[in-house]
Amino acid sequence: MYWMNRYIERAENYARFMDVNFNLSLESPPDAEEQWKPLVVITGDWPLYQSIHTNVSRNKVINFLGFDLKNPNSIYSCITQARENARSIRPEITKEVWEQINAIYFFVKNGCEKKRWKSKDPRGFFKKIKEDCQMLYGIFDSTITRSDGWHFAKLGQLIERADKTSRVIDVKYYILLTSHQQVGGPLDLMQWAALLKSVSAYDMYRKKYGKLTAQNISEFLILDKQFPRSILCCLIHAEKSLKEITGSTSGFSCEAEKQLGKLKSELEYIEINDVIEIGLHEYLDEFQRRLNAVSVSLYDSFFGIQAQVQIQQ
C-alpha cells in the first residue's frame, strides 16, 4: 500500500507539472529547451532522458514523462506499478479503490496507444489524470479502515508529495541559473505563479501573503504547517501515521521513526532566513537526500524484515 500510493502521488504530480508547464509555454519565449528541460531536470531523470533522446522538444518531454515505459517514473510506468501493487494487495483494499485504479490505468494506457503526446493540446488528458488520482484519494479515505495499511499508504503518499514539492521549488533555482532573465521581471513573476499553481498553492498563498516574493513562496512551500502540500505539513502528517503504525508515544522505536522525527523537528525549528543563508538549492538538495534516507530505512524497518521472513518461510 505504501508503494501503491507513492506511485499514484508521483503520477499525479507529473500530470500537474505537465498541465501547468504547457500553459506557461504558450506565453513564454519560444525556446523549447528552456521551457521543457527544467521539467525533466526536477524529476531527477535527466541523465536517462539524455540516453534516450538527443535533443529537447515538447513532444519528446511529454512522451518521456508521461508515457515512456523505459522511464520507470513516467506516469504510465507509475500507474502500471500502482496497479500491480493493488493486485497484490487486492484483499486489503476495497472494490471501489481497485476499480478506480483500474480505470486510471486503462485511461492512461489508451492515451498511450493513441499517442497523446503528439496531440496539439494534451492539457485535458493530464487534467483528467490529476482529477482521477484525487478521486482515488477520496475513495481511499472514505472506504478504507484506518488500519496499518491505511497509514502505510498515507506515509507513502506524503513522503512522495514532500519530495515533489521540494523539487518544484528547486526547478526555479535551476531556471534562474540557466537563463538570462531578470529577477522580479514579468517572466520571473509568471514562473513563480506557475510554480505555485503546479502544486495548487496559488490561491492559498495569495490569501496568506498577497504579494508574490521568492522568500515568501519558499517559506509557504517549505515551512507552512497548514498547507497540505507544503513540505513540513507533509512530514507532520507522515510522522503521525508512522507513530500510529509503531505505536510509540514518545521518542522512536525504529530507525525510520528516528530519522523522520529528526527531519521534521529540524524543519519545525528553522526560519526561512536560515534556509536562504544556507542556500535554497543546497538546503533542498540535502533535504531530498535525507528524505531518501528515511524511505530507505522505512524499507529496512518494515518491508525488508517482511521480505526476509517470506524468504525464510
Add this chain to the structure above:
Amino acid sequence: MNTKNLFMPKVDFTDYKTTGFYDEMFSASNAVRPTYEQFKKRLEKLNQNKLKYLQHATDRAQLSLGMTFNVYSDNQGVERILHLDIIPRIISGADWDRLAKGLEQRIVALNLFINDIYGEQKALKDNIIPRELVLSSAGYLKECIGLRPPENVWSHISGTDLIRGDDGDFYVLEDNLRCPSGVSYMLENREILKRTFPEVFEKLHVRPVHDYTHHLRDMLESLTQESPASIAVLTPGTYNSAYFEHAYLAQQMGAELVEGRDLVVKNDLVYMNTTKGLQRVHIIYRRVDDEFMDPLIFNKDSLLGTPGIFEAYRKGNVVLVNAPGAGVADDKAIYAYIPRLIKYYLGEEVLLPNIQTYICGEKDDYAYVLENIDKLVIKQTDGSGGYGMLIGPKSTKKECEEFVAKIKNNPRNYIAQPMINLSRVPTLTDDTIEGRHVDLRPYCLYGKEIKIVPGALTRVALTRGSLVVNSSQGGGSKDTWVLD
C-alpha cells in the same frame, strides 16, 4: 473518423459581408488584415461542427468558472453568463502602443482636473469649462472639497470605452472613473481562449495580461505607508451583477472580500470583523458607489455602507480606491470638454479624440438636438450600463418624443452624439459567421506610475445590426489579443 464530418463544410469567408463598416479582420477591398492572417488560416481548417464544439466548450468553461452575473431587472437567482465569442479581437502592437499613449495622457489630465475641482478650481476661474456644469454634476461631491488623496490621484482604476470608427481611428466613447467592471472577463477570457486556440496563440506572440492582478495589488499597496498593508475589496454583495468579479479580484490578489456590514469604524479607524476580533484595514478597493458608502454622509437609507467610513477617509486613516468624488470627471457632459482640459493642464493636443458631443444644457446645442433627435444618440449624463439612452435612427417616433420631453424637463441631464458606426469583428451566429459591432475597454492603473496591461475587454453587440454592447442589454464579449 466520423463520416458526417467529411461532408461538413469548412469555415469559409466568401459570403462574409464587410460593406458599410470598418471590419477588424478584412480591409475594404476584402483582403485579410495582417493581424488576422494566421488566425483566419486556423479557422478555415475547421469545419462548422468543430467550430460549434469549440464554442460549446467555452460556454461550459465559463459556467464551471462561475463567471455568471445577475441582471438588475431580472429576478434574483437568475444567473447568466456573459457570452464569450471564440473569435478574438486582434489589435496590432503599433495600434496598441498609440492607444496606450493616448490613454495615459487622458488619465493624467482627468486626475489633474478632479484634483483641481476639489482644490483651487483654476479651470473654473479660467473659464475653461462652465462652473454650473461642473458643480451640477451628479458625481460632484462637495464633501470632498479640500481633500488630497495619495499621489493626488483620484481615479486609480479606470476603464475607458473606446471605439474604432469608419476611418479606422480610435475614439473615446466615455470615461469610467468610478467602478469600471469587466477586468475579470479580460483575464478569464484569456485563460479560456488559450485552451480553445493554443497553436495560434503560441505562434502569434500575444502579449500577456496575466500579471494585471499583481500590478493591481502593487498599485494599492503603494498608496499607503503601512506594511504589511491590509487590503479589502468592498462589494455590495452576492446579488450584485459584478459579484463574480469582486470575488475574483479579491482572491487573485489575496485581499479580503467584505461587505459594508463586515466593516466597523472606531475612533476614525476602519476595521473588519473576523473570528479573531477586529482587524485594521488600510486600503479598500470599493465597488460600492459613492452615494452608498456611508449613510452618515450620503444616502441615509443605504444598507450597503459603513457608518463613519467617510470621516476615517477624510482623516487619512483609510485609502478608498477609487476616491469618492472621482465621478465628477466621467459625467457625460463634462466629457465634451476633455480635449480642452488636456490642452489646459498638459499643454498638449489630444491624442485620442472624442466623438462630437452636443450638450443639451447649452442653448445652441439644445435647439439642434431637439430638431435632429431622430438622427442622434441621446445619453443621460450620469447614466451607465446602456440604461437611459436613445438611439434616434433606430427608435420609433413615440420613443423620440418621450426623450424630447425628458430633455426639456432637465436639459443638464442629457447629451447627444451623432450615430457612430462601431467597427465590426466576425462573430459566430447560430449557423454562420457574421460581422458584429464591438467596442474596447482597456484598463488603466494609476498609483505612483501608470500601468496599462496590453489587453482589454472587447464587448460585442450580439444582435445583428445592434450597436448596444452592454452586458445588461444582450451584449457579449471577446478576448482581445494585442500582438507584438
